[in-house]
Amino acid sequence: MKKRILSATSALFIASVIWAQDGGQIHGNFSVDGQLYNDDEEIGAVKPPADFGLNSWSNLMYRNNNFEAGIRLESYEPALLGYPAGQAYSGTGVGFRYATFRKDDLEITAGNFYEQFGQGLAFRSYEERYLGVDNAMDGVRVKFSPDTGIFLKGFIGTQRLAFNNGFTKGTGVVRGIDGEISVLEAFPRLLPKLAEKGNNLSIGASFVSKFQADKDPLLVLPENVGLWAARAHYTTSRWDLYSEYAYKINDPNASNHFIYKRGQALMANATYSLSGLGVTAGAHIYDNMTFQSDRGAPSLFDLNINYLPTLAKQHSYNLPATLYPYATQPNGEVAYQAEVFYLFKRGTKLGGKYGTKLTVNWSGAWSLDSTALPNDTVHLMGYKTNFFSMGQRQYFSDLNVELRKKLSSKWELTLSWLNLMYDIEVVQGKSGKKDIYADMFILEGLHKINDKTSLRFEAQHLSTKQDQGDWATGLVELTFSPHWFLAAMDQYNYGNPVEKERTHYPIGSFGYIRGASRFSFSYGRQRAGIFCVGGVCRVVPAANGLTASITTTF
Amino acid sequence: MRKIILPLMLLLAAGGCDIVSDPKEGLAGPTVPGNDGVVRRVLLEDCTGFRCNNCPQAANMAQSLKNVYGDRLVIVGVHMKQQFAGPEWPYDDGIYDTDFRTEAGNVYDQTFGIIGLPSGLIDRAPYNNIMAMGIGSWSEAVAARMELPPLMDTWFEGLQYDGGTNTVSGTVKVAVLEPINGDHNLTIYLTEDHVIDWQLDGVTNIPDYDHRHVLRGALNSPWGQSLITGDAQPGDTLTATFSYPLPPNVLQPANCALVAYVYSTAGADQYEVKQVVERKIIP
Numbered sequence: 001m002k003k004r005i006l007s008a009t010s011a012l013f014i015a016s017v018i019w020a021q022d023g024g025q026i027h028g029n030f031s032v033d034g035q036l037y038n039d040d041e042e043i044g045a046v047k048p049p050a051d052f053g054l055n056s057w058s059n060l061m062y063r064n065n066n067f068e069a070g071i072r073l074e075s076y077e078p079a080l081l082g083y084p085a086g087q088a089y090s091g092t093g094v095g096f097r098y099a100t101f102r103k104d105d106l107e108i109t110a111g112n113f114y115e116q117f118g119q120g121l122a123f124r125s126y127e128e129r130y131l132g133v134d135n136a137m138d139g140v141r142v143k144f145s146p147d148t149g150i151f152l153k154g155f156i157g158t159q160r161l162a163f164n165n166g167f168t169k170g171t172g173v174v175r176g177i178d179g180e181i182s183v184l185e186a187f188p189r190l191l192p193k194l195a196e197k198g199n200n201l202s203i204g205a206s207f208v209s210k211f212q213a214d215k216d217p218l219l220v221l222p223e224n225v226g227l228w229a230a231r232a233h234y235t236t237s238r239w240d241l242y243s244e245y246a247y248k249i250n251d252p253n254a255s256n257h258f259i260y261k262r263g264q265a266l267m268a269n270a271t272y273s274l275s276g277l278g279v280t281a282g283a284h285i286y287d288n289m290t291f292q293s294d295r296g297a298p299s300l301f302d303l304n305i306n307y308l309p310t311l312a313k314q315h316s317y318n319l320p321a322t323l324y325p326y327a328t329q330p331n332g333e334v335a336y337q338a339e340v341f342y343l344f345k346r347g348t349k350l351g352g353k354y355g356t357k358l359t360v361n362w363s364g365a366w367s368l369d370s371t372a373l374p375n376d377t378v379h380l381m382g383y384k385t386n387f388f389s390m391g392q393r394q395y396f397s398d399l400n401v402e403l404r405k406k407l408s409s410k411w412e413l414t415l416s417w418l419n420l421m422y423d424i425e426v427v428q429g430k431s432g433k434k435d436i437y438a439d440m441f442i443l444e445g446l447h448k449i450n451d452k453t454s455l456r457f458e459a460q461h462l463s464t465k466q467d468q469g470d471w472a473t474g475l476v477e478l479t480f481s482p483h484w485f486l487a488a489m490d491q492y493n494y495g496n497p498v499e500k501e502r503t504h505y506p507i508g509s510f511g512y513i514r515g516a517s518r519f520s521f522s523y524g525r526q527r528a529g530i531f532c533v534g535g536v537c538r539v540v541p542a543a544n545g546l547t548a549s550i551t552t553t554f
Numbered sequence: 555m556r557k558i559i560l561p562l563m564l565l566l567a568a569g570g571c572d573i574v575s576d577p578k579e580g581l582a583g584p585t586v587p588g589n590d591g592v593v594r595r596v597l598l599e600d601c602t603g604f605r606c607n608n609c610p611q612a613a614n615m616a617q618s619l620k621n622v623y624g625d626r627l628v629i630v631g632v633h634m635k636q637q638f639a640g641p642e643w644p645y646d647d648g649i650y651d652t653d654f655r656t657e658a659g660n661v662y663d664q665t666f667g668i669i670g671l672p673s674g675l676i677d678r679a680p681y682n683n684i685m686a687m688g689i690g691s692w693s694e695a696v697a698a699r700m701e702l703p704p705l706m707d708t709w710f711e712g713l714q715y716d717g718g719t720n721t722v723s724g725t726v727k728v729a730v731l732e733p734i735n736g737d738h739n740l741t742i743y744l745t746e747d748h749v750i751d752w753q754l755d756g757v758t759n760i761p762d763y764d765h766r767h768v769l770r771g772a773l774n775s776p777w778g779q780s781l782i783t784g785d786a787q788p789g790d791t792l793t794a795t796f797s798y799p800l801p802p803n804v805l806q807p808a809n810c811a812l813v814a815y816v817y818s819t820a821g822a823d824q825y826e827v828k829q830v831v832e833r834k835i836i837p
Contacts, residue, residue: 254690
C-alpha cells in the first residue's frame with residue numbers, strides 16, 4: 001500500500017514539475033483532528049485500545065490550462081470514536097484521485113468525482129467530512145454543453161464504501177444521465193419580456209440506473225434498477241420556485257424489507273423575498289425512496305445513490321442541534337416547512353436605532369398514509385400509499401421564533417424559543433421510548449469590549465418531561481482578534497429522572513488563527529448525542545479527553 | 555467529437571430497468587449437496603439484541619436460510635451492545651431485565667466494528683467488500699460460501715454432559731483435506747436454543763419471544779485456542795480435548811449445543827471461518 005501512495009504522490013509531483021513550465025498551479029489544504037481519550041464511567045465514555053484517534057486529510061490539486069488533477073490522502077490511525085457514520089475507516093492511503101480535461105464546452109473526468117442532479121432525488125455523490133459520509137464515484141464523467149443554456153451530464157462508476165488503507169468500493173455499478181435547459185438563456189426570443197427582466201426558467205430530467213448481479217436463492221431480484229426524475233426551476237427578482245419529482249422501479253432491499261413496490265418522491269419549494277422580508281414554504285413526500293448501489297448495504301449511510309433533503313431547520317445551538325435533530329425518513333414521510341423573516345427597519349418603534357430581525361419557522365413531518373398488504377405473498381408489494389396524504393403518526397414538529405436585535409454599537413442579543421415534538425422511536429430508533437415534547441429558550445449575546453476583543457455568550461434551557469428530562473447549557477467565548485479565542489461550555493442534565501445521571505459536561509477550548517491556518521484545542525466531556533447535516537445524522541459516542549485540530553490551506 | 559458525445563452518454567445510462575412481477579417465479583432453489591462426503595458448512599453469526607426492533611426480521615431471515623440449507627448452516631445469535639442487549643432501567647420490573655451480552659459478543663462488537671443491529675457475520679468473510687453485513691446480503695453471501703469446496707472436516711467425538719458437575723466435555727477433531735497455510739485457531743461456542751424472553755418487534759413488545767441459538771459464551775475464550783501453527787497438510791488430523799462448566803447464564807442444558815469452528819488468525823483471510831460444526835450437548 002505504501003508503494004501505491006508513493007506512486008500516486010510521485011505521479012502528481014512529476015506532473016507538476018513537467019507542467020509547471022507552462023504556468024500550472026498547485027493548491028491544497030490540510031486538516032487533522034486528533035483526540036486523546038480518558039475513561040469516564042459517569043458518562044459512559046470508554047477509552048479505545050489505542051487511547052487516541054486521529055483523522056487527517058490532505059488535498060493536492062494541480063491545474064494547468066485545460067487540465068486538472070487532484071489527490072486526497074487520508075489517514076485514520078485509528079479513526080475517532082464514532083467516526084464515520086457508515087462502514088469503518090482505517091489506515092492511511094489515497095481516498096480520492098482524479099484527472100479532468102476541459103475543452104470546447106466538454107469536460108471529462110476520470111477517477112473520483114462528486115456530482116448531483118437537481119436537488120439529488122435521483123443522484124447525489126457528495127462528501128460531508130465531519131459527518132463521515134462520502135459516497136464518491138469512481139469511474140468516468142462527461143459534461144457537455146452543446147449550445148448556450150443546454151447542459152448535459154453522464155457518468156458511470158462504482159461508489160466509495162469505506163476506507164482501509166485506501167478507499168474500498170461497493171459492488172453495484174451506477175450510471176446516469178442528466179439534461180438541463182435554461183430556457184430563457186437557450187431561447188431568449190421565446191419569452192423576450194421575461195428574459196429582459198432577468199427571470200429564468202430551467203427544466204431538467206435525469207435517469208439513473210444501478211446494476212447488481214442477482215445471486216439470491218430465495219427471491220428473483222431486479223439486477224437493473226432505474227430511477228427517473230424531472231424538475232423545473234423558475235426565478236424572478238422576488239420569486240424562486242422549484243419542484244422535482246422522481247420515480248423508482250421495484251428495488252427490493254434490506255431497508256424496505258425486500259418489497260417490490262415502486263418508489264416515488266415529490267418536492268416543491270417556494271421563496272418570496274423583498275427588502276426586509278422573506279417567506280419560504282416547502283413540502284415533500286418520500287415513499288420507498290432509499291436507493292443504494294448495494295441492496296444489502298449494511299446501513300442507510302452506505303452507498304447511497306440519491307439524497308433526500310430534509311425539511312427541518314438545521315439549528316446551530318448546542319441543545320437543539322445535538323439532542324433531538326430530525327433525520328429524513330427515506331422510506332416514507334410527508335413533510336412541510338414554512339419560514340418568515342421580517343426586518344423591522346431602523347428608526348421605527350420596533351426597529352430602534354439599528355433594526356430588529358424576527359424569524360418564525362415551522363416544520364413538521366408525518367408518516368405516509370399507507371395500508372399494509374400482509375396477504376400479498378406473490379408480488380410482495382408490501383403496502384399501498386395515498387400519495388401526498390399524511391399518515392396518523394407524527395414524527396416531528398419544530399416551531400421556533402428568533403428575535404435578533406442590535407442594542408448598541410457594543411451589544412447584540414438574540415433570543416430564541418423552540419417548541420419541539422419528536423418521535424424518538426422512529427427518528428433515533430430508540431424503540432419503546434415515548435414521544436418527546438420540549439420547549440427551549442436560548443439567549444445569545446455579543447459584546448464588543450473594544451476593537452479587538454469581543455465576548456459572546458449563550459444561555460440555553462430545555463424543558464421536557466420525557467427522555468432525559470431538563471437540560472441547561474452555558475457558553476462563554478472570548479475572541480482576541482485577529483489571532484486568539486478562548487471558550488468554556490457546560491451542559492448540565494439537571495432534570496434527569498435518574499439522580500445519578502444528572503451529569504455535567506464541561507469543556508474548555510482555545511485556538512489560534514494565523515493567515516489560512518487554524519489551531520484549536522479543547523479538553524473536557526463530550527455528551528453522547530446525534531450529529532446531523534442536512535437531515536443525515538450519525539450517533540456520537542460519549543467521550544472525555546483532549547482534542548486538537550489543525551487546518552490550513554495553500 | 556461532439557456528435558458522439560450525446561449517443562455515448564445515452565449509452566452510458568442505458569442500463570435499463572428489470573421489472574419483476576413475480577419475485578418467486580421460476581426459482582430453482584439453492585442446490586443443497588447431499589450428505590455424501592464432506593461438505594462446506596457455513597457459520598452465520600446473527601448480531602442481535604432483544605431491544606432491537608428490526609432484529610426479529612433478521613432472525614426470520616436466518617431461519618428461512620436454515621430451512622433451506624439444514625445442518626450446513628450453523629446459526630449463532632450473538633447478542634451485543636448495551637442499548638440493545640443489556641437490561642433496561644428500571645431493572646427489576648420484569649421487563650427487559652435480562653443481560654444477554656457475553657464477553658465474546660462484546661469483543662466481536664469491537665473487533666468487527668458492528669455499527670448497528672441487525673448485522674451478520676457470515677464465515678467472517680467479506681462479501682461485496684463488507685464483513686458485517688445487513689440482512690439484505692445474507693442470502694447471497696451464504697449461497698456464495700456454500701459453493702466453496704471444503705478445506706477440512708470438523709466433528710465432535712465423545713461429547714458428554716455431566717449434569718452433576720454441569721460440565722460438558724469431549725473432543726473436537728479436524729481432518730485436513732486441502733493444504734492449509736497460516737495459523738488457525740479453534741473456538742468452541744456454547745449456544746442455547748428456545749430462550750423465552752422479551753423482544754421488541756417493530757413497535758410491539760413481545761414478552762415471550764422464542765430466541766433461537768443464543769450465544770451463551772465462548773468456552774475457550776473469544777478467540778479460541780491454537781489449532782494449526784504454520785501449515786497443515788491433507789491427511790493431518792488435529793484434535794482438541796475439552797472440559798468446561800456451562801456458563802452461569804444457561805437456563806436449560808437440554809436446549810444447549812456446542813459450535814466449533816476453525817478460523818485463520820492472520821493474513822489476508824484473518825478471521826475467516828474455514829469450517830464449522832454444531833452438535834447438541836444432550837442428544
